[in-house]
Amino acid sequence: MTDxxxxxxxxxxxxxxxxxxxxxxxxxxxxxDGDAIGATLALYNIFKSMGHExxxxxxxxxxxxxxxxxxxxxxxxxxxxNKKAERIISESDLIFLVDFNELSRVKEFEKTVLESxxxxxxxDHHPGxxxxxxxxFSDTSVSSSSELVFEVVCDxxxxxYIDKDVAQCIYAGIMADTGCFSYNSSNPKxxxxxxxxxxxxxxxxxxxxxxYDNFSANRLQLLGYCLHxxxxxxxxxxxxxxxxxxxxxxxxxxQPGDSEGFVNYxxxxxGICFTALFTENKDYVKISFRSKGNFxxxxxxxxxxxxxxxxxxxxxESYVSLEKTLETFINLLxxxxxxxxxxxx
Ligand SMILES: [Mn+2]
Numbered sequence: 001m002t003d004x005x006x007x008x009x010x011x012x013x014x015x016x017x018x019x020x021x022x023x024x025x026x027x028x029x030x031x032x033d034g035d036a037i038g039a040t041l042a043l044y045n046i047f048k049s050m051g052h053e054x055x056x057x058x059x060x061x062x063x064x065x066x067x068x069x070x071x072x073x074x075x076x077x078x079x080x081x082n083k084k085a086e087r088i089i090s091e092s093d094l095i096f097l098v099d100f101n102e103l104s105r106v107k108e109f110e111k112t113v114l115e116s117x118x119x120x121x122x123x124d125h126h127p128g129x130x131x132x133x134x135x136x137f138s139d140t141s142v143s144s145s146s147e148l149v150f151e152v153v154c155d156x157x158x159x160x161y162i163d164k165d166v167a168q169c170i171y172a173g174i175m176a177d178t179g180c181f182s183y184n185s186s187n188p189k190x191x192x193x194x195x196x197x198x199x200x201x202x203x204x205x206x207x208x209x210x211x212y213d214n215f216s217a218n219r220l221q222l223l224g225y226c227l228h229x230x231x232x233x234x235x236x237x238x239x240x241x242x243x244x245x246x247x248x249x250x251x252x253x254x255q256p257g258d259s260e261g262f263v264n265y266x267x268x269x270x271g272i273c274f275t276a277l278f279t280e281n282k283d284y285v286k287i288s289f290r291s292k293g294n295f296x297x298x299x300x301x302x303x304x305x306x307x308x309x310x311x312x313x314x315x316x317e318s319y320v321s322l323e324k325t326l327e328t329f330i331n332l333l334x335x336x337x338x339x340x341x342x343x344x345x
Pocket of ligand 1: 036099144
């Protein structure tokens with residue numbers, strides 16, 4: 001898969017932002033991650049400094065380890081305040097769709113977005129954007145939406161509004177989406193941007209602690225349980241996976257975000273190039289896929305598990321039981337045996 005870049009002219013957007021005070025809604029996807037929150041809050045802080053009215057809206061709860069980010073109080077969680085969120089979206093003059101490119105990722109307020117007459121802007125790095133925005137800034141080669149936000153902000157001549165708060169948000173987004181610069185970060189440009197961000201004088205180590213050393217003891221014990229009791233390694237297919245039932249999650253007092261990163265652990269086993277994490281939710285099974293090399297988990301997920309994402313990191317959903325979902329997954333593997341065995345990673 002080759003990289004795709006769609007980068008519209010920034011002048012219509014520049015014009016909208018340079019006039020009178022306007023209302024801006026910054027939307028991001030379900031199960032918001034560091035990139036989603038970092039990228040939206042970076043823009044939020046900039047628009048606030050410019051004197052505009054800005055609001056961030058996400059479908060469901062933001063994990064505790066992201067709540068330290070500057071401007072977090074400006075986030076409205078749809079699940080908790082749906083009326084307020086809908087009102088903000090429908091009253092906005094400008095809507096940003098950040099870190100997602102299809103409205104199914106924001107099912108909760110999809111209709112409100114579609115009905116809105118606001119000018120819409122997409123800033124994203126996933127493949128295959130839906131034509132749902134007036135201005136599209138989409139590039140699958142960048143590390144993160146946060147990195148792309150930096151580029152767009154500079155092109156809009158708004159870099160004068162980048163301050164320590166904004167720099168921290170963008171940095172945290174890049175850090176989160178590259179696994180602390182271990183993947184998706186081979187482009188020197190990413191590090192040039194990081195270098196410019198660091199010149200704003202924030203404590204980069206503190207950001208690492210905030211995101212990665214901020215878990216509950218339960219979360220760490222759940223990880224131990226997953227690795228010791230629940231991880232299945234199928235060497236024959238170079239695959240490993242973990243599944244968690246509702247009961248197991250309850251036993252460890254599961255909080256949103258607790259299983260973040262679990263799917264990456266089995267990838268550190270020698271020879272494994274495809275991993276999955278299945279977590280049982282109220283009405284569906286949430287799935288995360290990871291891979292190394294050429295095995296495209298976004299295509300796999302799109303075809304069999306109602307999902308999508310990046311080549312090496314994707315999500316999916318299953319609407320049958322956890323047991324049935326695992327059975328389907330295991331039964332699919334022989335079909336990919338050849339591809340997995342010949343994988344270059
Ligand atoms: Mn992202």
